[in-house]
Amino acid sequence: MEKTIIIGGKAGAGIKEAGRMLAGVLANLGYHVFGYVDYPSLIRGGHNFVTLRFSEEPVNSVDRKADIIVATDGRSIRAHEEDAKEGTVWLINEKEQKEGAVKVPFKEVAPGFFKSSSVLGAVLKLLGIPLEEGLPFILSLPQREKNERIYREAYNSVDSMFEVKRAGERKGEIVTGNESVALGAVDGGLDFYIAYPMTPASPVLHYLAKRKSEFGIKVVHPENEIGVINMAVGVAYAGKRSMVGTSGGGFALMTETLSLIGMSETPIVIYEAQRAGPSTGVPTYTAQADLLFVTFAGHGDFPRVVVAPGTPEEAYLLMRDSLNIAWRYQVPVLILGDKHLGESYFLADIKREKVVEEPKLWKGNGEYRRYEITEDGISPLAFPGQEGIVVKGTSYEHDERGITVEDAKLVKRMQDKRLKKGETLREYILSREDAVVVGGNESSKKVIVTWGSTWGTALDVAKELGFKVVRPLFLEPFPADKLREEIGTAELVVSLECSASGQFERLLNMHGIKSHRNIRKYDGRPFFRDELAEMLGEV
Amino acid sequence: MAVTKSLYTGAEITWCRLCGNFGLMSAFAWAVEELSDTIPLEKFVILSGIGCHGKIVDYIDLNSFYSIHGRAPATATGIKLANPELYPVCFVGDGDIYAEGVSHLIFSAKRNSDITVIVHDNRSYSLTTGQFTPTSPSIFKGKSTPEGPPEDPLNPIALMLEAGATFVARGYAGYTDHLKELVKQAILHKGFSFIDVLQPCVVFFNTYEFYNQHVYKLEDVGHDPTDYEQAYRRAKEWDYNSEDVKIPIGVFYKTEKPTYEERV
Numbered sequence: 130m131e132k133t134i135i136i137g138g139k140a141g142a143g144i145k146e147a148g149r150m151l152a153g154v155l156a157n158l159g160y161h162v163f164g165y166v167d168y169p170s171l172i173r174g175g176h177n178f179v180t181l182r183f184s185e186e187p188v189n190s191v192d193r194k195a196d197i198i199v200a201t202d203g204r205s206i207r208a209h210e211e212d213a214k215e216g217t218v219w220l221i222n223e224k225e226q227k228e229g230a231v232k233v234p235f236k237e238v239a240p241g242f243f244k245s246s247s248v249l250g251a252v253l254k255l256l257g258i259p260l261e262e263g264l265p266f267i268l269s270l271p272q273r274e275k276n277e278r279i280y281r282e283a284y285n286s287v288d289s290m291f292e293v294k295r296a297g298e299r300k301g302e303i304v305t306g307n308e309s310v311a312l313g314a315v316d317g318g319l320d321f322y323i324a325y326p327m328t329p330a331s332p333v334l335h336y337l338a339k340r341k342s343e344f345g346i347k348v349v350h351p352e353n354e355i356g357v358i359n360m361a362v363g364v365a366y367a368g369k370r371s372m373v374g375t376s377g378g379g380f381a382l383m384t385e386t387l388s389l390i391g392m393s394e395t396p397i398v399i400y401e402a403q404r405a406g407p408s409t410g411v412p413t414y415t416a417q418a419d420l421l422f423v424t425f426a427g428h429g430d431f432p433r434v435v436v437a438p439g440t441p442e443e444a445y446l447l448m449r450d451s452l453n454i455a456w457r458y459q460v461p462v463l464i465l466g467d468k469h470l471g472e473s474y475f476l477a478d479i480k481r482e483k484v485v486e487e488p489k490l491w492k493g494n495g496e497y498r499r500y501e502i503t504e505d506g507i508s509p510l511a512f513p514g515q516e517g518i519v520v521k522g523t524s525y526e527h528d529e530r531g532i533t534v535e536d537a538k539l540v541k542r543m544q545d546k547r548l549k550k551g552e553t554l555r556e557y558i559l560s561r562e563d564a565v566v567v568g569g570n571e572s573s574k575k576v577i578v579t580w581g582s583t584w585g586t587a588l589d590v591a592k593e594l595g596f597k598v599v600r601p602l603f604l605e606p607f608p609a610d611k612l613r614e615e616i617g618t619a620e621l622v623v624s625l626e627c628s629a630s631g632q633f634e635r636l637l638n639m640h641g642i643k644s645h646r647n648i649r650k651y652d653g654r655p656f657f658r659d660e661l662a663e664m665l666g667e668v
Numbered sequence: 669m670a671v672t673k674s675l676y677t678g679a680e681i682t683w684c685r686l687c688g689n690f691g692l693m694s695a696f697a698w699a700v701e702e703l704s705d706t707i708p709l710e711k712f713v714i715l716s717g718i719g720c721h722g723k724i725v726d727y728i729d730l731n732s733f734y735s736i737h738g739r740a741p742a743t744a745t746g747i748k749l750a751n752p753e754l755y756p757v758c759f760v761g762d763g764d765i766y767a768e769g770v771s772h773l774i775f776s777a778k779r780n781s782d783i784t785v786i787v788h789d790n791r792s793y794s795l796t797t798g799q800f801t802p803t804s805p806s807i808f809k810g811k812s813t814p815e816g817p818p819e820d821p822l823n824p825i826a827l828m829l830e831a832g833a834t835f836v837a838r839g840y841a842g843y844t845d846h847l848k849e850l851v852k853q854a855i856l857h858k859g860f861s862f863i864d865v866l867q868p869c870v871v872f873f874n875t876y877e878f879y880n881q882h883v884y885k886l887e888d889v890g891h892d893p894t895d896y897e898q899a900y901r902r903a904k905e906w907d908y909n910s911e912d913v914k915i916p917i918g919v920f921y922k923t924e925k926p927t928y929e930e931r932v
Binding site for chain 2: 320321323347349351352353355356359360361362363364365366367368369371385386389393512513514515516517518519520521522523524525530531532533
C-alpha cells in the first residue's frame with residue numbers, strides 16, 4: 130500500500146498539526162512516511178497544506194498528484210484541483226459542494242487545533258484504520274474532551290474506502306530536520322543558542338527556547354543578526370559552545386563577523402536554513418541557492434567547513450560533529466540546510482548520545498600565546514579568567530600573543546599558520562567515510578549528482594528509474610576525488626539542484642567534475658517524485 | 669604615562685604625541701591597579717572596536733578581544749553571559765559606537781548587560797584621517813563634508829538615559845584623576861555602565877583648550893545622580909554643538925536593576 134494524501138486549509142486551522150498527527154499514526158502502524166509542509170508567509174487565513182506519502186517501503190519525498198485530498202475549506206478544493214488524478218478521493222467540508230466528494234463535519238474547537246481532530250478522524254476512517262490508533266494523539270491536545278468528541282463524530286461520518294493494515298514494527302519517530310539540528314546541537318555540548326527570528330530557521334530557536342531548562346542551555350534572542358554572531362563570538366572566546374541559526378538574509382549580515390571568526394580563530398557553528406531568494410524572496414519556501422554564497426562568504430582567506438545534511442539522521446549527527454569540529458580546528462562550521470529539510474516531516478531513527486570532545490587545551494606553564502605556531506596549525510586554547518595568563522583574541526593580523534602586526538614576514542607567518550590549520554582540517558574532512566554518500570542503483574551507469582535535501586526525491590526516483598545517486602555531504606573542503614570515484618565511468622551524469630543559475634553545477638565544474646545534464650528547480654518548491662521522474666524520463 | 673610595567677604589553681605605542689588616548693589609558697590602568705585588590709587582573713577582559721582607540725588592547729596586558737567596528741558591546745555581552753565572573757570593559761570610538769554599532773550600544777543599555785562601555789569620544793574619525801562622526805559639531809569641516817556636517821550631533825548622554833543604562837557618566841581625558849574615579853565606579857557598578865570620554869584629537873580636532881574652559885564637575889554643583897529628571901536636565905545642558913555653554917562631567921545617573929545575564 131502506498132498513498133499520497135493532501136490536507137489543505139486556512140493558516141491557523143491546525144493543518145500542520147493534522148498532518149503531523151496522521152504521520153504519527155501511520156508511523157505507529159509500521160509505515161514509512163514523509164510529509165511536505167506548504168504554507169504562505171501570513172498568520173491567519175490564506176492556504177496551507179501538508180502532503181503525506183506513506184508506504185511499506187522507505188519514502189523520502191511526496192508526489193504532486195494525490196490519491197486522497199482533504200479540503201477543509203472551499204479554497205482548498207480550488208487550490209488542489211490540479212493535484213487530483215483519476216480516482217482521487219476528496220474529503221470536503223460539509224458546507225462545500227463538489228461532485229463525488231465525501232462530506233465531513235470539519236469543526237473548529239480549540240485555538241491552534243481548530244480542525245485537526247476532525248481531519249484525523251475522517252482520514253483514519255477513510256483509510257480503514259481503527260479509531261483507537263488516533264486517540265493517543267487526540268488526548269494529548271488541549272481541550273481533550275471536546276477534541277475527542279469531534280474526532281469521534283468525524284470518524285463516524287465517513288465510510289472506509291481503503292484497508293491500511295499494520296505494516297510491521299514502528300521504524301522510528303516523526304521529526305523535522307530543524308528538530309534534528311536542535312537535538313544534535315544539544316548532544317554536541319551546546320551551551321548557548323543565539324538567534325534572531327528568520328524563517329525557516331526559527332523553529333530551532335523556538336524548540337530550544339521551550340526546552341532550554343531540560344537541555345541545560347541558554348537561548349538568547351538579540352537585536353539583530355550582527356548582534357547575534359558577535360555575541361556568539363564572545364561566548365566562545367570565554368570558553369562556552371555557541372551556535373547561531375538564520376537564513377540567507379541574516380547570514381548576509383553575519384558575513385563581516387564570519388571573517389572575524391576566521392581571523393580570531395573562534396569556534397562557531399552557523400546553521401543556515403535556505404529559503405527562496407534573492408532578498409526577501411519567498412520566505413516560507415525552499416531553495417538551494419545560498420550554496421556559493423555560504424561557501425565563499427567573508428573577506429580574506431580563512432579555512433571553514435560547509436556541510437549539508439540531506440536527512441534528519443544526518444542533520445543530527447553532523448550538527449553534533451560540527452560543534453566538535455569547530456572546537457577541534459577553531460574554525461567556523463556552516464550547516465547548510467533549507468526549508469524542505471528543516472520543516473518537512475520525516476520518519477527517522479535517531480539514536481541520541483552526547484558526544485562532546487575536548488578541544489586542544491593549553492596545559493603549559495608561563496606565558497600563554499593564543500596564536501602559538503604549532504605543527505598542525507592549531508594553537509592550544511585557554512580562556513580568560515585563568516590566573517597568571519593573558520588571552521588576547523583579535524580581528525587584526527597578529528603575532529603569537531595576539532598583538533597587532535603589520536610587518537611583512539609576521540603577516541605571512543600567521544597567514545601560513547592558518548593555511549596549515551586549513552590543511553589539517555582538509556585532511557580530516559576528506560578522510561571521512563561520509564564525505565560522499567551514495568544510494569539508488571549503485572552499479573548503474575546513470576548517475577544523479579545532487580546535494581542537501583534534494584537527496585530524498587532523487588533517491589526515491591532513482592530506485593524506480595535505475596539511477597545511482599551520489600551526494601557530497603561536505604561542500605567545503607570539497608571531496609572532489611571521492612565524488613569522481615563514485616561517478617566512475619558513468620555514461621550519463623545528471624546534476625540536480627534547486628537553484629536557478631545552477632550553483633551546484635558550477636561548484637562541480639570548479640572542481641573539474643562535469644555533468645551531461647543539469648536539472649534545476651526554482652519555484653520555491655522541492656522536487657516532487659512524480660515530477661522528477663518525468664523530468665528524468667526526458668533526459 | 670602612568671601604565672606600569674605589569675600592565676604594559678611592550679607593544680610600540682603609535683598614538684600621536686599628547687593624544688587624548690594617553691590620558692584615558694592612564695586613567696583606566698590606574699583604576700585597574702586600584703581595583704586589583706577586589707578584582708584580580710585575570711577577571712578583566714578589555715575589548716575594543718576599530719579606530720585609534722582600539723589600539724589600547726594591544727598596549728594593556730590584560731585579557732582582550734580586539735573586535736570589529738562597532739560590535740564590541742555585543743561580544744562583551746557574550747563574554748559576560750558565558751562567564752559571569754569576568755568584567756568586560758569595552759573601549760569604543762564615537763564613530764565606532766554611535767554610528768556603526770549604535771544598535772548594539774542601545775540594546776546593551778536596554779538589557780542592562782553587566783558590562784562597561786568607555787567611549788573615546790574625539791568627535792572625529794581620526795584613523796581614517798578626519799571625517800565627521802555622530803558627535804562632531806557643525807563647525808567640524810571633515811574630509812567627507814568640507815562645508816561641515818549636513819546633520820546635527822547626537823547627544824549620547826541623553827540617548828543612554830533614554831535607552832535604560834543604569835550608570836551614565838561623562839569624563840574628560842584631560843582630567844585623569846577624575847576619570848579614574850569614574851572608571852572605577854563604572855566597573856564596580858552592577859549593570860550597564862557607560863562613560864562618554866571627551867578625548868581631544870591633537871591632529872584632526874584639538875579640543876583641549878575648549879574643554880579646559882567649559883568643563884565643570886557635577887559633584888561640585890550638588891548633582892544628585894539618583895534623580896533621573898535631574899540627570900536628564902544636566903544631560904541636555906550641552907548638545908555637543910554649542911560653544912558658549914558649560915559642559916558637565918561626572919556621574920549623571922546611577923540606579924540598580926536586575927542585569928541581563930541574571931535574567932536570560
